[in-house]
Amino acid sequence: xxxxxxxxxxxxxxxxxxxxxxxxxxxxxxxxxxxxxxxxxxxxxxxxxxxxxxxxxxxxxxxxxxxxxxxxxxxxxxxxxxxxxxxxxxxxxxxxxxxxxxxxxxxxxxxxxxxxxxxxxxxxxxxxxxxxxxxxxxxxxxxxxxxxxxxxxxxxxxxxxxxxxxxxxxxxxxxxxxxxxxxxxxxxxxxxxxxxxxxxxxxxxxxxxxxxxxxxxxxxxxxxxxxxxxxxxxxxxxxxxxxxxxxxxxxxxxxxxxxxxxxxxxxxxxxxxxxxxxxxxxxxxxxxxxxxxxxxxxxxxxxxxxxxxxxxxxxxxxxxxxxxxxxxxxxxxxxxxxxxxxxxxxxxxxxxxxxxxxxxxxxxxxxxxxxxxxxxxxxxxxxxxxxxxxxxxxxxxxxxxxxxxxxxxxxxxxxxxxxxxxxxxxxxxxxxxxxxxxxxxxxxxxxxxxxxxxxxxxxxxxxxxxxxxxxxxxxxxxxxxxxxxxxxxxxxxxxxxxxxxxxxxxxxxxxxxxxxxxxxxxxxxxxxxxxxxxxxxxxxxxxxxxxxxxxxxxxxxxxxxxxxxxxxxxxxxxxxxx
Amino acid sequence: xxxxxxxxxxxxxxxxxxxxxxxxxxxxxxxxxxxxxxxxxxxxxxxxxxxxxxxxxxxxxxxxxxxxxxxxxxxxxxxxxxxxxxxxxxxxxxxxxxxxxxxxxxxxxxxxxxxxxxxxxxxxxxxxxxxxxxxxxxxxxxxxxxxxxxxxxxxxxxxxxxxxxxxxxxxxxxxxxxxxxxxxxxxxxxxxxxxxxxxxxxxxxxxxxxxxxxxxxxxxxxxxxxxxxxxxxxxxxxxxxxxxxxxxxxxxxxxxxxxxxxxxxxxxxxxxxxxxxxxxxxxxxxxxxxxxxxxxxxxxxxxxxxxxxxxxxxxxxxxxxxxxxxxxxxxxx
Numbered sequence: 001x002x003x004x005x006x007x008x009x010x011x012x013x014x015x016x017x018x019x020x021x022x023x024x025x026x027x028x029x030x031x032x033x034x035x036x037x038x039x040x041x042x043x044x045x046x047x048x049x050x051x052x053x054x055x056x057x058x059x060x061x062x063x064x065x066x067x068x069x070x071x072x073x074x075x076x077x078x079x080x081x082x083x084x085x086x087x088x089x090x091x092x093x094x095x096x097x098x099x100x101x102x103x104x105x106x107x108x109x110x111x112x113x114x115x116x117x118x119x120x121x122x123x124x125x126x127x128x129x130x131x132x133x134x135x136x137x138x139x140x141x142x143x144x145x146x147x148x149x150x151x152x153x154x155x156x157x158x159x160x161x162x163x164x165x166x167x168x169x170x171x172x173x174x175x176x177x178x179x180x181x182x183x184x185x186x187x188x189x190x191x192x193x194x195x196x197x198x199x200x201x202x203x204x205x206x207x208x209x210x211x212x213x214x215x216x217x218x219x220x221x222x223x224x225x226x227x228x229x230x231x232x233x234x235x236x237x238x239x240x241x242x243x244x245x246x247x248x249x250x251x252x253x254x255x256x257x258x259x260x261x262x263x264x265x266x267x268x269x270x271x272x273x274x275x276x277x278x279x280x281x282x283x284x285x286x287x288x289x290x291x292x293x294x295x296x297x298x299x300x301x302x303x304x305x306x307x308x309x310x311x312x313x314x315x316x317x318x319x320x321x322x323x324x325x326x327x328x329x330x331x332x333x334x335x336x337x338x339x340x341x342x343x344x345x346x347x348x349x350x351x352x353x354x355x356x357x358x359x360x361x362x363x364x365x366x367x368x369x370x371x372x373x374x375x376x377x378x379x380x381x382x383x384x385x386x387x388x389x390x391x392x393x394x395x396x397x398x399x400x401x402x403x404x405x406x407x408x409x410x411x412x413x414x415x416x417x418x419x420x421x422x423x424x425x426x427x428x429x430x431x432x433x434x435x436x437x438x439x440x441x442x443x444x445x446x447x448x449x450x451x452x453x454x455x456x457x458x459x460x461x462x463x464x465x466x467x468x469x470x471x472x473x474x475x476x477x478x479x480x481x482x483x484x485x486x487x488x489x490x491x492x493x494x495x496x497x498x499x500x501x502x503x504x505x506x507x508x509x510x511x512x513x514x515x516x517x518x519x520x521x522x523x524x525x526x527x528x529x530x531x532x533x534x535x536x537x538x539x540x541x542x543x544x545x546x547x548x549x550x551x552x553x554x555x556x557x558x559x560x561x562x563x564x565x566x567x568x569x570x571x572x573x574x575x576x577x578x
Numbered sequence: 579x580x581x582x583x584x585x586x587x588x589x590x591x592x593x594x595x596x597x598x599x600x601x602x603x604x605x606x607x608x609x610x611x612x613x614x615x616x617x618x619x620x621x622x623x624x625x626x627x628x629x630x631x632x633x634x635x636x637x638x639x640x641x642x643x644x645x646x647x648x649x650x651x652x653x654x655x656x657x658x659x660x661x662x663x664x665x666x667x668x669x670x671x672x673x674x675x676x677x678x679x680x681x682x683x684x685x686x687x688x689x690x691x692x693x694x695x696x697x698x699x700x701x702x703x704x705x706x707x708x709x710x711x712x713x714x715x716x717x718x719x720x721x722x723x724x725x726x727x728x729x730x731x732x733x734x735x736x737x738x739x740x741x742x743x744x745x746x747x748x749x750x751x752x753x754x755x756x757x758x759x760x761x762x763x764x765x766x767x768x769x770x771x772x773x774x775x776x777x778x779x780x781x782x783x784x785x786x787x788x789x790x791x792x793x794x795x796x797x798x799x800x801x802x803x804x805x806x807x808x809x810x811x812x813x814x815x816x817x818x819x820x821x822x823x824x825x826x827x828x829x830x831x832x833x834x835x836x837x838x839x840x841x842x843x844x845x846x847x848x849x850x851x852x853x854x855x856x857x858x859x860x861x862x863x864x865x866x867x868x869x870x871x872x873x874x875x876x877x878x879x880x881x882x883x884x885x886x887x888x889x890x891x892x893x894x895x896x897x898x899x900x901x902x903x904x905x906x907x908x909x910x911x
Binding site for chain 1: 653654655657660661662663664665666687688768854857858859868869872873874875876
């Protein structure tokens, strides 16, 4: 009896001591001066206070936590806590977050006169979590292993496509790294990329986690995800697929070599496969700090947040970087005629589509260009204006007459049956088109094979006379090139996995992409991206209707919170907890 | 069920009221159907179920007329009634959006009338429920009678086939198949094709349930004297099957068909819920329920209404089915 009492007193004393030490970690310069959308304008709750555990949750799971084998935006954002790529995005609100800054490298890439060689020098004194120094060979190896698509299938293939490496097939079949000629490492600090042709946005490419160094001796191929070797402020303690992902401080990370990140919390604890509604409830209750997916809360939490002022000031309604749009296949009659496409452009009631898609908060802002506002190269224009964006039946009928179909025509709308918002948007479009005598039948197919068998297979579109297809897009890196090339460059049309669904193939647009790739001047590239957007919209086969948005909620306990425009969610590399 | 000495239940049921009621009138024989109908009339729950079903069928058939009075076309958008920020009908409380024009409210996001979508959804549910049951009964009764009557290796083959069908992961198969239906096939297209495929999947894979029951009944019937008599008079098997066995099997077939309809309606709802049912914008109860999941807290009635529709329909069929079983086959209790 006595003993039990004693222990509980000791425990209470310990708890007090812990609390006291928590308070002494560092200075906090905020006084709750937050507000709705505050994290989109500045870094909220700035603090240098250390300690505590950041609690995260995810309603699904990572594709892989291996930096060389992942392709989700949240994963690329989060990978920066345990890995350093050659470059990264600056921490800061608004356009500042789109700016590239050297990370492992000392500066941005030095491009040779012919544009085909890009050289980076690594910062000195960077170490892996086990204390071994990071060399340029580790970066080379990291890129080399992404060539083994059979072992690491998830990431993008830009390096495979761009680097001059012959038919290199990855380091698992041939362990000799000298066989990989796409990258040269003259010394331990220097890394030289050899390109097949110039590529203006190369600095953006190397910001992907595919350049996070991997020590060849520690690589276990497909099993590397069990313990990726960290170079960032945190190291992986454990990753149990479908269950949890726990990281703790990496003692071999040196803040003096890394101006971009912070190491504040002691631990990061992420629960996987958590129910989405449950995540929202715990966020609002304060027992969870952030939803890792960063795509926004569900409908019920949204209504709670927006109708409660004290919750609303901890929320941000931000661009996700995603564009929701539909296309008309230029190879399917009657959309082989530009005037018939214009008829649909004018008949579309974008406000109705927006409401059907979840409204201005959960859906997004009405779009009239392909490039969203948080992409380098965005220009504001509208080639097919209608009153209040609600569609113009008269102009649509004029276009129909010009197209030789004055009585309208029949077509089909392809969409994904397991996406309720997309289905609603398709039904809204069907209603709007009917007003202009365009009768559209909805064809709904499973999302899982949308790009392999249906919308992404031009043959399917042609054989089934699918005129219209819904789709959405998010860029791999936030420039006009990264966003538009896969959508409107005619040379990207593929028999399967096609993302240029409208089959646009215009010589002037294709030439603009080459021009942008060859340009070494970022300002000029930005200009060209705007031109591409306009030229593509003149073709009238793409109808952008929403710049996607999500409502994010940040636990007021979380420090250094800012929206990263590059990822369309909170910047995970500087978070702390008070 | 009842123990030999348990006379309370047995006596209450055993003497047909025909004796008592018929006391004043001229005594006449009553057919099996008349007796069953009399028993059914006394079962208020079964009658209520029957009335609900008739009303449902009527309103499904008359949907185009009823929605002219109130509700309007099922696919017409009324987004002026939707608050775009919250995606829910304008107004406060769970009954926001309810009005004379829209007696059961409007759908979140699109503002389509829920009442008229429920009525048109009933068409789909009932058509699939009935047709799929018809397919199951046709196959199941035929196979069951053949297996039970002929026995031997025929019975073995059919029974094992039934076991195989019962072991089939029907839902997974339906999901896979419904996902790969082409746009045109067998001269059908669009929703007609989808309904046909759903009827086929649901009906074709559920026949062993009724098949087993019919086989069991046939096994016991074929040993009865009247079958022996027919056979000794030289009746051929086909005659015995059609004229001697089948009439005696009508009762169990009717009962189990009635009980299968609600199961099939639920199965269609489940498929629609999972996104492989009818194509949008055609309304379906399961689809409405699936859409409502994301809005249960902001527009709760949108989930309650299709849920209630499914509940009431399934309940009505089950009550009627139970009543029919009691009336046609009192021993089955």
